[in-house]
Amino acid sequence: MEKKTFCRICDVGCGLIATVEDGKIISIRPNPDHVVSKGFACKKGLKYHEIVHSPDRVTAPQKRRGAKWETVGWDAALKEIGSEIKRIQKEYGPDSVALYVGNGAGFGFLHPFFAQALLIGLGSDSAYSSATQDCSNKFITAQHMYGFPMTQPVPDFENAGCFLIMGANPYATKMSFRGVPDVMNKLKEASERGCRIININPRKTETVRAGGEHHYIRPDTDIFFLLALANELIKINAVDHRKVSRYMKNFDKFRDAIRNWTPEKAAEVTGIAEETIREIARTFADADGSSIYCSTGINMGRNGALTFWVSEAINAMTGNLDRKGGTTVNKGLVDFPKMGAKNRIMMTDKTSRIGGFKAVNDLFPGSLLADEILTPGGRQIKALIVAAGNPLLTLPDTAKTEKAFKSLELLVSVDIFRNMTGNLSHYILPGITPFEHADINYLFHSLMGITHRRFYQYTDRLIPPLGEAKDELWIYQELCRHGGGKFFGSRAIHYWLHLRRFLRKIPLIEKGMAFSHEQILDMVLKLSRKKGIKRMRRHPDGVLLPQYGAGTFLGKRVYTEDGLVNLAPDPMLEAMEKLEEEWQWEKKNSRKLKLINMRQLLTHNTFMQNAPSLVEGRNNSNYLYLNPSDGEKAGFTKEEILRGGSREAEVYNETGSITVPVIFTEDMMPGSAAIPFGWGHQSADGLSRASQTGGANVNYLIPSGTDHVERLSLMAHLSGVIINVRPAGGAKEK
Structure with missing residues (x-):
């Protein structure tokens, strides 16, 4: 039987057709009739059934006793975990129990709401997620400029005369925060x-193949380029x-x-000539519609929020915000x-215990999670619930993070696999994959309208949950109840859920009392004045909605106190x-080698490395x-360099060291190096395929602590870190 659904690995949501036989997904292909993706899907989505039916799936709750499960x-x-939560909160206070939500949960519609409901119910403010590793700079910038974190203008490059891409590789990411299939x-x-498409990046990315030009820039100096570009645009009256x-x-x-x-000052540190900056400014000013698009290469630097702010200010002051060919602001199912x-949703004033960092989107900096666990005192974290994430692999300073996790009195993983974080957990509670529950577009599409084409879609589950696996909505409710909390902090909801649990024991009305994805999504669609689930099932390819294009944002949907964009x-x-x-x-450090992070087409979600294909x-x-010039300086022979690599390099700095195979390429700017993140699963014996891969975890090189967090955005400093390189087995440079 063929069933239509959509992918939830990234923020595109490509339409898929799955062949299902006897409760098993046999194959997946692109849906040619999907209203947006129109027959496009990347290999990750087409091979997701290898994750769903992996022999490594955790399908029943697991408890660790020593090294055995x-x-x-x-x-x-649930009773044992709940008892521990109550004991820990009684002894150390409500904030001693923390929640970390990973990328694997981010692309479903309901998960973020119910994760928040759990923490609210337990009375804890200790919320963390992968957002402070890749995108929270965009949220805080939008909050200050437009009045709300999720107001995110997207580039209308299809109608532009000039499109400037900075710190991004849409080839690998499908243009995060816009979600473009077949980009x-x-x-x-x-x-x-x-x-005119202008790519500015320390690495000549695959995106350049689509056309346009490339300019190298010294890692983590983008702020100086953009300040000079803005200055020049003002100077030429743009x-x-x-x-x-x-x-x-x-x-x-x-x-x-x-x-x-000035351009002269920027040229001294960026490596981009002052005349090139001026020429780009003239092109940007003269084009019929221009925009700047920034992504993780910008976000992960020391000044992610500042850099994104300047890019948004340039788009706005040149008249390209809310303009065809510039940037536009779409609308979700509701405003x-x-x-x-x-109501100041996601805009609380709470601050972190370590460093006094103000929360962004109600989240604290993930790169300080280890310090919050290891540092004694009030609000010290003693228990951690990790949902669909692997923070041991993805947070900075892996060695410190491992030490912190080992010191926890309670560590619970809600996941489909026993990954590296799971190996340190006391309990693993089996969650389900996106194909095992109903869904609509995730929040960026459905509520925020952060997409290149306004649409919405619904999917039923493709297969029932495997084994004893439960959906996270049920797991969060039960963790809250057994931990002595009231879901959403509401007495009414608490007793309503209690009544439903009681009534479900009565055979004749058991089915009607289920608190399911379908019921909640049906209510959401109807409240937003869209078709309910029954009618949406008639539109398995999705439904296009009218665009909110140029001229629909400024003066109408800017929600600062005075309705003006704050430049x-x-x-x-x-x-x-x-x-x-x-x-x-x-x-001063212009001659030192700097490391950039790098996303790859097939593996930028770490759990996907357990898919054999x-x-x-x-x-x-x-x-x-x-x-190659940096390879020669590092001590590699000319023969090794000419071969393009084949031996391993040791990469090290004050934080740590790793050994990885090296590839010499002119695509890298001299003085810069790149290592893709998310690797290093060798000790994850619960991932039979991923544990057999090579490579290493780049986060052993990434420092943590308050000096390595951007105060505005809470972003970890993951890109632009100074490193040393030598052939594996050689002498270290001091």
Whole structure:
């Protein structure tokens, strides 16, 4: 039987057709009739059934006794975990129990709400997620500029005359925060139409193949390039003063703050010539629609929020915000930013215990999680629940994180696998895959409208949950109940759920009392004045909605207090005060090798490395990508360099060291190196395929602690870290 559904690995949501026989997914192919993806899907989605039916799936609750695991029943596991939660919170306080939500949970609609409900129910503010490793700079920037974190303008490059891509490789990511299926062909079409596509990156990425040009930039100096570009645009009178005066504020403050950041000054540290910066500014100003798009290469630097802010300010002040060919702001099923701004949803003023960092999207910095566990005192974390994540592999300073996790009095993993974090857990509670529950588009699409094409879709589950696996909604409710909390912190919901549990014991009404994905999603669709589930089942390819294009945002859906876009928020101006010191630091360290993070097409979700088809041949490891000139400086022979690699390199710094195979390539800017993240599963004996892969975890090289977190965004400093390289087995450079 063929069933239509959609992928939930990344923020595109490509339409899929699965062949299901006897409760097993046999194969997956693209859905040619899907309203947005139109027959496109990447290999990750097409091989996801290898994850669903992996022999490594955890399908019953597991309890660790020493180094051994034993299967336990749900009742026993929940009672024991609940008892520990109550004991720990009584002894150390509510915030001693923390929750970390990983990327694997982020692309379902309901999971974020119910994760929050668990913490609220337990009375804890200790919330963490993978967002502070890859994108929280965008949320805090939007909050300060537009009034709500999830107001995210997206580039209309299909109609642009100039499109500037910084710190991004859409080939691998399908353009995060826009979600474009078949993005390479769409970029190629834009280039052939006459759009000048300018890629700025320390690495010449695969995206350049789609057309356009590439300029190398010294890792983590993007802020200086953009400040100079903004300065030059003002100098050549490229500001749309009519739009600025009518819809924006604090332009004068912005202009004055960037006055001294000239192309000449930027050229000294970025490696991009001053005349090139001026020429790009002229192109940007003269084009009929221009925009700047930034992604993780920007987000993960020391100044992710500052850099993204300047890029957004450039789009806005030049009149390209809310313009065809510039950037536009779509709308979800409802105007969630309006409701969110009014009720300050995801905009609390709570601060972290370590460092006093103000929460972003109600989250604390993941890179400080180890310090919050290891540092004695009030609010010290003693218990951690990890949902669909592997923070031991993905957080900075892996050695410190491992030490912290081993010290916890309670560590619970809610997951489909026993990964590296799971190996240290006291309990593993088996969750389900996206194909085992009903769903609609995830939050970016459905509520925020952060997508290149406005649409919505519904899918039934393809197969029932395997074994005793439960959906996370049920698991969160039960953890909260057994831990002595009230779900969502509501007495009414608590007793309503209690009544439903009691009534489900009555055979005749058991089915009607289930608190299911289907019931909740049906209610959401109806409340948003869209078709309910019964009618949506008639549209398995999705439903297109009218676009909110140019001219629908400024003056209408900006939810700052005065309705104006703030071009110069005070927190951004205050953060700029450190830039002169950082510029001097860049000059002083200009000859040192700097590391950038790197996303790959098949493996940028770490759990996907347990899918055999995705880690075949050369894809069985990550690599150090190094310019040949840097290879020679590191001590590799000319013969090794000419072969393009084949031996291993030791990469090290003050934080740690790893050994990985090396590939020499002119695609890397001299003075920069790249290592893909998410590898190093060798000790994960619960992942039979991933544990057999090569490579190493780059986060052994990434420092943690308060000095390595951007205060504005809580982002970890994952890119632009100084490293040393030598042939494996050689002498270390001091």
